[in-house]
Structure formats: C-alpha cells, structure tokens
Amino acid sequence: MIKISGVSKSFNGQLVLDDISLEVKENEILVILGESGTGKSVLLKNMIGLLKPDEGSIFIDSEDITKLSEKALLKIRKGIGYLFQEGALYDFMNVFENVAFPLKEHTSLKQQEIINKVQAVLKEIDLAGIERKYPSELSGGMKKRVALARAIILGSKILFCDEPTSGLDPIRSRDISDLIKDVSKRMGCSTVVTSHDIKNAFRIADRVALIHKGKIIAVGTPSDLKSSDDKFVREFILC
Amino acid sequence: MDKILNYIINLIADVGAAICFFFDVLGNIFCGKIRVGAVLKQVYEQGINSVVIIALTSLASGAVLALQGYVAMSRFGAKEYVAHLVALSLVRELGPVFTALIFSGKAGARIAAELGSMNVNNQMLATRTLGIDPIEFLIVPRMLACFIVVPLLAVMAEVIGIAGGYMIGILEAHVEGTFYINQTIKAVTYVDFFSGFIKVIFFGIIIGWICCYQGYNTTGGSLGVGKFTTRAVAYSYIAIILSNAVLTKVILTFWG
Numbered sequence: 503m504i505k506i507s508g509v510s511k512s513f514n515g516q517l518v519l520d521d522i523s524l525e526v527k528e529n530e531i532l533v534i535l536g537e538s539g540t541g542k543s544v545l546l547k548n549m550i551g552l553l554k555p556d557e558g559s560i561f562i563d564s565e566d567i568t569k570l571s572e573k574a575l576l577k578i579r580k581g582i583g584y585l586f587q588e589g590a591l592y593d594f595m596n597v598f599e600n601v602a603f604p605l606k607e608h609t610s611l612k613q614q615e616i617i618n619k620v621q622a623v624l625k626e627i628d629l630a631g632i633e634r635k636y637p638s639e640l641s642g643g644m645k646k647r648v649a650l651a652r653a654i655i656l657g658s659k660i661l662f663c664d665e666p667t668s669g670l671d672p673i674r675s676r677d678i679s680d681l682i683k684d685v686s687k688r689m690g691c692s693t694v695v696t697s698h699d700i701k702n703a704f705r706i707a708d709r710v711a712l713i714h715k716g717k718i719i720a721v722g723t724p725s726d727l728k729s730s731d732d733k734f735v736r737e738f739i740l741c
Numbered sequence: 742m743d744k745i746l747n748y749i750i751n752l753i754a755d756v757g758a759a760i761c762f763f764f765d766v767l768g769n770i771f772c773g774k775i776r777v778g779a780v781l782k783q784v785y786e787q788g789i790n791s792v793v794i795i796a797l798t799s800l801a802s803g804a805v806l807a808l809q810g811y812v813a814m815s816r817f818g819a820k821e822y823v824a825h826l827v828a829l830s831l832v833r834e835l836g837p838v839f840t841a842l843i844f845s846g847k848a849g850a851r852i853a854a855e856l857g858s859m860n861v862n863n864q865m866l867a868t869r870t871l872g873i874d875p876i877e878f879l880i881v882p883r884m885l886a887c888f889i890v891v892p893l894l895a896v897m898a899e900v901i902g903i904a905g906g907y908m909i910g911i912l913e914a915h916v917e918g919t920f921y922i923n924q925t926i927k928a929v930t931y932v933d934f935f936s937g938f939i940k941v942i943f944f945g946i947i948i949g950w951i952c953c954y955q956g957y958n959t960t961g962g963s964l965g966v967g968k969f970t971t972r973a974v975a976y977s978y979i980a981i982i983l984s985n986a987v988l989t990k991v992i993l994t995f996w997g
C-alpha cells in the first residue's frame with residue numbers, strides 16, 4: 503500500500519532522514535517513534551508530498567509520489583487524511599466549518615447529511631456542542647482533536663497522524679488513540695502515526711518503527727521491540 | 742561585485758516566480774475555478790475595510806484642491822474654472838492614485854498579513870493536504886476582489902472629492918451651485934474619465950498581485966509576517982507610483 507525506499511532528506515546540510523525504508527500494509531497501523539527533533543514530521547511530510555526527498559522514492563498504491571506534479575498530488579491527497587502536529591485548523595472558519603470542509607469540497611452530500619456527519623464525529627472526539635466556536639477560542643488539545651476530526655471525516659483509506667496525543671491529558675490520549683485505531687480498523691486503513699507516547703503507541707500499533715539520528719534502528723511488533731536488546735531501544739521504551 | 746551580481750540574479754528569479762504566480766492565478770480564473778461566494782465575501786471585507794478612510798481623504802483633497810485652485814485661478818481672473826480644475830485633477834490623476842495608495846496600505850496589508858499568518862500556521866500546507874489548491878481557494882478570491890473593489894472605490898473617491906470641491910466652491914468662492922455642477926459635467930469628458938479608469942484597473946490588479954504574492958510566500962514565523970507585510974505595502978507603493986508615471990505618459994500619447 504505505502505512503500506518508502508531509501509529516502510534521504512537534508513536541510514541546509516543537516517541530514518535529517520538518512521536512507522529510510524519502510525512499508526505500511528493495508529489495514530495496518532504503523533507507529534513511528536523517536537525523540538523530539540529526529541525527523542518524524544519531516545518523514546510524514548515527505549509521505550504526502552509536501553516535501554520532496556533528496557533521494558529515494560515513496561510509493562502510494564504503486565505510484566511514486568516523489569515524481570508527481572503538485573496537481574497530481576492534490577488528487578492523491580483527497581484519499582489521505584492528514585493530521586498536522588499543530589492542528590493547522592483554518593482560523594477564519596468555526597469548528598463546524600472546519601470539520602465540514604472536506605465534505606463540502608469533495609463529496610456531494612446534502613447540507614443535512616453533512617451536519618449529521620460532523621455532529622457524529624464531534625461526539626466521537628468528545629467535543630459535541632462546540633460547533634460555533636472558532637479555533638482561537640479552543641485549548642491546544644481541543645484544536646488537536648478537531649483537526650483529527652477533519653482528518654478522518656472523509657473516511658480515507660490512508661491516514662497520517664502527526665503526534666495525535668501530544669498535549670492531551672492521559673485519559674483523552676487513550677481515548678483518541680483508541681478512536682484512531684477504531685477508525686482505521688473500521689475503514690481498513692493504512693495508518694501511520696508518529697508519537698513519543700510509548701504507552702499509547704504500543705496500545706494501538708500493529709508495528710512500531712523507532713527512528714534515531716535519521717535512521718530506522720528497529721521495526722517490529724510491540725512485543726518484538728520490548729524484547730529487543732539494542733541499548734537505545736531499551737532506553738527509549740523503558741524510561 | 743559578487744554581491745551585486747547575486748542580488749541581480751535573485752531579483753530576476755524573484756520577478757520570474759512572481760510572474761509564474763500571476764499566470765497560475767490567471768489560469769485558474771480562465772478555467773472558471775472561481776468561488777463566487779468567497780469573492781463576494783472578500784469584496785465586502787476589503788471594501789468595508791477602506792471605504793471610510795478613502796471617502797474622508799478624497800473629501801479633504803477635493804476641498805483643498807478647490808481652496809488652492811481658487812487662490813491660483815483668481816490671480817488669472819479665472820476663478821469660474823475652479824470646478825474644471827477640481828474635477829479634472831481628481832478624475833484623471835488624484836482619485837486613482839490616492840485610492841490605490843490608501844487601499845494598498847489598508848486592504849493590501851491586511852491581505853498580506855492574513856495569508857502570511859496562514860502560511861506560518863501551516864494552514865496553507867493543510868489546504869494542500871486536503872487536496873485543494875491554495876491558489877484557487879485563497880488567492881483567486883482575493884485578487885479578483887481587488888480587481889473589482891479598487892475601481893469602485895476610485896469612482897466613489899472621485900465623486901466625493903468633487904463634492905468636497907463643490908462645498909468649498911459654494912461656501913468660500915461663492916460660486917453658484919448649479920453653475921459649479923454644470924461646469925463639472927462640461928469639464929469631464931469620456932476620455933478624461935477613462936484615462937483615469939484604465940489606471941485604476943491596472944492598480945487593482947497590481948495591488949492584488951503584489952500583496953497576495955508576498956503573503957503566499959511568507960516564511961519565518963511572526964517576524965516573517967511583519968517583514969512580508971511591510972514589503973507588500975512598500976512594493977505596492979513603488980509599483981503604483983512608478984507605473985502611474987509610465988501609464989500617464991502612454992495614455993497622454995494616445996489620447997492627449
């Protein structure tokens with residue numbers, strides 16, 4: 503479904519991603535773990551074509567997106583839900599309009615159907631009743647959850663979430679993680695989640711990849727990683 | 742030497758990118774990718790944004806023109822031509838240029854700052870991840886709105902400016918009201934009006950272009966927003982004043 507092979511990316515001489523290869527299968531949740539600043543967000547941005555890797559290729563449904571024009575990418579992105587680490591909600595739209603936006607743009611649903619769908623999603627993220635608020639009136643965690651609602655509302659087959667749980671309290675983190683798992687299993691998504699929240703990562707992941715200094719140093723099921731005897735892996739997941 | 746060369750190369754690259762940007766926008770417009778609702782909203786916001794200040798400015802400038810014109814014209818014993826002076830200066834030159842300058846300082850700065858902060862908050866990138874072209878969604882409505890609003894504001898400014906002159910004409914110069922109005926109507930021919938109007942259409946395009954381009958390319962956080970916004974306004978001013986000189990010459994050559 504998604505195949506990354508040999509991707510490298512550097513910014514002004516600073517090598518951020520160093521020859522990364524990964525595969526995400528259908529109906530699988532892959533969690534990318536790593537310290538802050540190791541390039542998790544950069545990797546996700548490459549995977550949706552917001553950044554172009556210096557080397558390597560990224561296949562989505564057997565199409566190499568690193569070779570596509572922006573116009574072709576726009577088409578592919580309609581089938582991908584993407585959650586920005588900072589949320590990136592439109593601040594000139596209220597919560598309802600933000601969440602309804604992909605539906606209005608890419609489906610021909612009637613207004614009433616859109617309203618029903620948005621309300622259902624908002625209820626799932628535990629934010630029913632805030633439709634009329636603007637993003638500047640929300641807390642950081644609320645923004646993040648609204649942004650997640652916007653990412654999942656189309657029910658895309660591919661879902662990329664950049665740190666969905668950072669900035670949330672432990673209970674919400676657990677609930678949001680479960681929601682992501684629930685949504686992706688229901689839709690049979692290929693889901694990639696970046697995180698440094700070990701507990702929830704292991705809770706939802708089918709497989710986990712650990713990035714360190716631009717390289718992937720371990721990939722496997724949560725139990726594989728727990729039984730790894732690499733020094734850094736142990737330090738990262740046990741501390 | 743190297744520095745100057747570098748600077749020139751960068752300048753050319755930048756201008757090239759701006760021209761590509763402009764054609765990208767035009768392409769969207771001619772493919773009919775126009776969000777009418779969004780355009781109307783922008784027209785309303787930009788219009789409301791600068792209508793009061795432009796009205797005040799043109800009322801005052803019309804009045805000042807009449808005051809000064811009265812003094813100057815009296816010296817030649819030609820004070821009944823004050824109406825001509827006011828109307829022609831406003832319609833041919835001052836209305837378009839004042840409107841464009843004030844509009845770029847107000848609505849233009851707002852456009853650049855809005856787009857710029859959307860850029861630094863990743864909303865521009867988010868638009869792309871949602872499979873929507875930010876040019877079509879955010880830029881086209883703003884540029885079209887400038888194209889529509891600036892001429893409207895300029896015509897309004899001209900009318901209000903003439904009204905300002907009329908007030909002075911009656912109160913200070915003691916010209917009779919109907920005489921003043923008749924003189925004005927006689928003074929302004931189609932050629933006069935359109936030689937100003939062509940400029941204003943051009944200014945509308947150029948302000949939209951510069952301010953959207955700067956906003957669209959903003960980087961560097963809140964500092965960047967400040968930098969690119971002031972740059973948008975400064976470049977608009979320069980472009981308006983320089984292109985006004987060229988346009989005036991061109992129009993006078995063809996129309997006299």
Ligand SMILES: Nc1ncnc2c1ncn2[C@@H]1O[C@H](COP(=O)(O)OP(=O)(O)OP(=O)(O)O)[C@@H](O)[C@H]1O
Pocket residue numbers: 513514518536537538539540541542543544545587665698
């Ligand atoms: N646009 C950019 N220009 C220059 N350097 C960048 C850019 N984007 C990211 N970087 C660099 O790439 C590195 C990785 O950044 P990235 O945002 O991917 O980290 P991350 O793993 O997502 O961290 P976090 O967990 O804190 O979100 C950082 O060192 C950063 O300085």
Ligand SMILES: [Mg+2]
Pocket residue numbers: 542543544587664665
């Ligand atoms: Mg990140």
